[in-house]
Amino acid sequence: MNFWPGSATKRGWSERRPSVEALSHLLVLAEHAHGRLKPVTLAAAGFAAQVCARAGGTFDFLVLGEGVGAVAEALRTYGAARVLVADHPALREPLADKHAHLLAQAVGACGVTMVVAAASTYSKDVLPRAAALLDAGMLSEVVAVQADGGGFTFQRLMFAGNVLGTATLEGPVRFLTVRPAAFAAPASAPGLAVVEMLAVEAVTLPNYLTFQAREEKVSARPDATEARVVVAGGRALKTSQEFEQLVGGLADALGAAVGASRAVVDAGLVPNSLQIGQTGKAVAPELYVALGISGAIQHLAGMKDSRVIVAINRDPEAPIFEVADYGLIADIHQAVPELVDKLRRR
Amino acid sequence: MKILVAAKRVPDPDTRIRVRSDGAGIATEGVRFALNPFDAIALEAAIRLKEQGGASEIVVVGIDAETGVETLRAGLAMGADRAVLVREVAPLDPFAVAKLLAAVCRREQPQLILMGKQAIDDDCNQTGQMLAARLGIGQATFVSRLDLGPDQSTARCGRETDSGTETVTVTLPAVVTVDLRLNEPRYVTALGILRAKKKPIQEVTPAELGVDPTPRTRLLHLAPAPRRKAGVRVQSVDELLARLRDEARVV
Numbered sequence A: 001m002n003f004w005p006g007s008a009t010k011r012g013w014s015e016r017r018p019s020v021e022a023l024s025h026l027l028v029l030a031e032h033a034h035g036r037l038k039p040v041t042l043a044a045a046g047f048a049a050q051v052c053a054r055a056g057g058t059f060d061f062l063v064l065g066e067g068v069g070a071v072a073e074a075l076r077t078y079g080a081a082r083v084l085v086a087d088h089p090a091l092r093e094p095l096a097d098k099h100a101h102l103l104a105q106a107v108g109a110c111g112v113t114m115v116v117a118a119a120s121t122y123s124k125d126v127l128p129r130a131a132a133l134l135d136a137g138m139l140s141e142v143v144a145v146q147a148d149g150g151g152f153t154f155q156r157l158m159f160a161g162n163v164l165g166t167a168t169l170e171g172p173v174r175f176l177t178v179r180p181a182a183f184a185a186p187a188s189a190p191g192l193a194v195v196e197m198l199a200v201e202a203v204t205l206p207n208y209l210t211f212q213a214r215e216e217k218v219s220a221r222p223d224a225t226e227a228r229v230v231v232a233g234g235r236a237l238k239t240s241q242e243f244e245q246l247v248g249g250l251a252d253a254l255g256a257a258v259g260a261s262r263a264v265v266d267a268g269l270v271p272n273s274l275q276i277g278q279t280g281k282a283v284a285p286e287l288y289v290a291l292g293i294s295g296a297i298q299h300l301a302g303m304k305d306s307r308v309i310v311a312i313n314r315d316p317e318a319p320i321f322e323v324a325d326y327g328l329i330a331d332i333h334q335a336v337p338e339l340v341d342k343l344r345r346r
Numbered sequence B: 001m002k003i004l005v006a007a008k009r010v011p012d013p014d015t016r017i018r019v020r021s022d023g024a025g026i027a028t029e030g031v032r033f034a035l036n037p038f039d040a041i042a043l044e045a046a047i048r049l050k051e052q053g054g055a056s057e058i059v060v061v062g063i064d065a066e067t068g069v070e071t072l073r074a075g076l077a078m079g080a081d082r083a084v085l086v087r088e089v090a091p092l093d094p095f096a097v098a099k100l101l102a103a104v105c106r107r108e109q110p111q112l113i114l115m116g117k118q119a120i121d122d123d124c125n126q127t128g129q130m131l132a133a134r135l136g137i138g139q140a141t142f143v144s145r146l147d148l149g150p151d152q153s154t155a156r157c158g159r160e161t162d163s164g165t166e167t168v169t170v171t172l173p174a175v176v177t178v179d180l181r182l183n184e185p186r187y188v189t190a191l192g193i194l195r196a197k198k199k200p201i202q203e204v205t206p207a208e209l210g211v212d213p214t215p216r217t218r219l220l221h222l223a224p225a226p227r228r229k230a231g232v233r234v235q236s237v238d239e240l241l242a243r244l245r246d247e248a249r250v251v
């Protein structure tokens, strides 16, 4: 199901004949961790491919980091013209000062007209900084794009997902992040993109930031932004053991990722990186299961584009039932173990 | 050390947002406005640094029409020392706001600029990063832990990223954008409100700052976001499972 007006084929790109000067040259900033490409990058590439297919133009990837050969290689089959790579020890950590500097440099050097990345904490840190270095503007979390004569209009959500805004973006270069769930990965293309190494002169890089440490919760479960199924828990969960047992237990039975409302993150039951919502992650899996979550507007902002929503809550008046496809009025302490048990026995 | 805190006036997060029938904006009748929740956290962080002796002065800065005064007063009542209102009635975007804030920063020369990671009306999450770039200084975004270095030449920041918490040190002056978990902002007291009445609010215009505030982005139209319809209530776990399997085909 494509929830967003205009992101599907409904809106008439094809009726418009792009002028030559409208030809786009997009740069997709790739994201990776532990030497592996993050799949959300492909949503940004999907956006780029959509723009190119309908308004004309080509797109390149840019990979910044250290030891990113495998990431660059993995990006060659998605229809990009080139994969630009800056591989250097100084880029090992995703520090905004250095990464934005190199991104801006690549944009300047290659005549890029549009820079796009999947909305994430990395791209939100780097893209606006690079945009300002180039005197450019930016739109965040775009969910749809239309060709409008020689230009473009973009749609994005505002006010905790309550309002869909249509906006234009002018200036020398357009910067945007896209909601991963709104754009599908491009079909793999026949040819292979050319890999081009960019020279990095470490001494010329800005040096405002020093990396100290990273506390990463290693989990066998997938990331909520990439999972087919997400099981999320709310204030009904009282301890981290209970959260792990009920939310984690159901997630494992479904091969799902876990997520949480702000209430449980604030209570310290789970790390911040699990928060779903306006100020956390936006997800749109095939199936979203909300356990003991009331459905505040700020939470809905991060999950209401899921294909199927299940809510289990003991309060029949909980607003989560207004968006749920299947609502079960029950105590999670009874319903969830039964559900896990029956899923396991199938 | 002087700290500058950006303060944006936004609809209170608990008010229901409705789009005007002409799609030109949101309906503001009956909407309560407040200091952006993230900016309240930024201001609280500044006040705590001052209380601990780490800061000498806190300046709150808003870019808004006349209405911005009310928000700045709230910031003064919380504990800021003085305020600057850049008066502009035309629509702005983070690009324009960053330009205006940069001009104010050049005048004020703060050592630390604290702002929200995002304004809860436009949900852009851009302004701090753009400001840092325009000033040619460092940035730490999504900050949930903040400690000044011993000689106040650096700040040690814990950042909330998609994959976990990252710690960086940033050379000052710098822009720090704050996340929800940094602190719990204090309530405004009656005494605070009384004191705020005597604190100065200076007004400037973009022209006086020598800034052209033309935005790069233009909102053409607003519409209510597509809404989901409520589905069915299932009576049992068995019914839920059956429907997920046979109807929705997701398990």
Ligand SMILES: Cc1cc2nc3c(=O)[nH]c(=O)nc-3n(C[C@H](O)[C@H](O)[C@H](O)COP(=O)(O)OP(=O)(O)OC[C@H]3O[C@@H](n4cnc5c(N)ncnc54)[C@H](O)[C@@H]3O)c2cc1C
Pocket: A233, A234, A235, A236, A237, A260, A261, A262, A263, A264, A275, A276, A277, A278, A279, A280, A281, A291, A292, A293, A294, A295, A296, A297, A298, A299, A302, A312, A313, A314, A315, A318, A330, A331, A332, A333, B013, B037, B038, B120
């Ligand atoms: C600026 C701002 C940003 C925010 N950003 C976010 C965000 O990104 N994400 C987010 O989630 N929130 C966010 N919030 C908070 C949001 O407004 C809500 O407070 C929060 O989502 C509530 O979490 P909850 O549903 O878990 O808790 P509650 O609202 O307390 O709901 C708990 C639910 O559990 C049910 N329940 C309790 N016990 C049981 C049981 N045993 N069995 C079954 N059901 C049970 C109750 O009936 C209730 O419906 C934000 C708020 C603000 C002001």
Ligand SMILES: Nc1ncnc2c1ncn2[C@@H]1O[C@H](COP(=O)(O)O)[C@@H](O)[C@H]1O
Pocket: B006, B007, B008, B009, B036, B038, B039, B061, B062, B063, B064, B092, B094, B097, B114, B115, B116, B117, B118, B119, B120, B122, B123, B124, B125, B126, B127, B128
């Ligand atoms: N008009 C404004 N006046 C003052 N501060 C602002 C304004 N717009 C944005 N900011 C600051 O920039 C932060 C991020 O906003 P945004 O990039 O719009 O999400 C906010 O939390 C504020 O601290």
